[in-house]
Amino acid sequence: MLITHDTECSLSVLVELLNTSPDACGSEQLPDVAALSAFVVRRDISEVDSLSPADLAAVHRLRSQLREVFSVGSTEEAAELVNAVVAAAGTTPRLTNHDQHDWHIHYFAPHAALGDHLAAELGMALAFIVMAGERERLRRCEAPDCARVFVDLSRNRSRRYCDSRTCGNRLHVAAYRARQRSAEAVPAG
Ligand SMILES: [Zn+2]
Ligand SMILES: [Zn+2]
Numbered sequence: 363m364l365i366t367h368d369t370e371c372s373l374s375v376l377v378e379l380l381n382t383s384p385d386a387c388g389s390e391q392l393p394d395v396a397a398l399s400a401f402v403v404r405r406d407i408s409e410v411d412s413l414s415p416a417d418l419a420a421v422h423r424l425r426s427q428l429r430e431v432f433s434v435g436s437t438e439e440a441a442e443l444v445n446a447v448v449a450a451a452g453t454t455p456r457l458t459n460h461d462q463h464d465w466h467i468h469y470f471a472p473h474a475a476l477g478d479h480l481a482a483e484l485g486m487a488l489a490f491i492v493m494a495g496e497r498e499r500l501r502r503c504e505a506p507d508c509a510r511v512f513v514d515l516s517r518n519r520s521r522r523y524c525d526s527r528t529c530g531n532r533l534h535v536a537a538y539r540a541r542q543r544s545a546e547a548v549p550a551g
Pocket of ligand 1: 463
C-alpha cells in the first residue's frame, strides 16, 4: 500500500476527530474551545494560534464534511468531497523539518485557522488513500450500537470494528477465538 507514515499519522488524527462527533458516539466530545485546545495539544498539531468559538464552529463543520467521505458509495463522490474540502482550505504545500521531525510536507497555509489547517492536512490524507486505490479501507464500525469510523490498515483488510473500548474488546475476542481455532488445527508433535 502506497501510504506514507505522515499520511497514517494524519489519518489517525482524522479518525479521532470524526469520532468526537455526536453522530459517532452519541455525545459531543468537543463541546467548547477548551476541549478543542486539548485535542490540539494531545495530537501535537503544530502552528496553531489561539483558538476562538469561530474555530470550534469551523472544526465541527469540517468534521461533518469529512465524515461523509466514509459513507459515500463511489470513488467519484469521495473525490468530489475531498476536492471541495481541500480547495476551500487554500493549501500551500511546503517542506519543513520543524521540532526535530524529518523533512515532511505541510499542506496547510502558514498560520492558517485551525479549520483550514485540518481541512488541508486531513483532506490530503484522504486524497492519498483514494489515489492509492484504498478507499475501501475507510470504514464504519460494524457493531450494531456504534457509528464510529476507522481506517483499516490491516494487511488483509479484515477489520470490522473500531477501537473504542467496547468494540475493541469484541475485536480482541474474535481474534483470540481465531487464534484458538488455528492452534487447534495444527497437528500436535
Ligand atoms: Zn509537521
Ligand atoms: Zn465501534
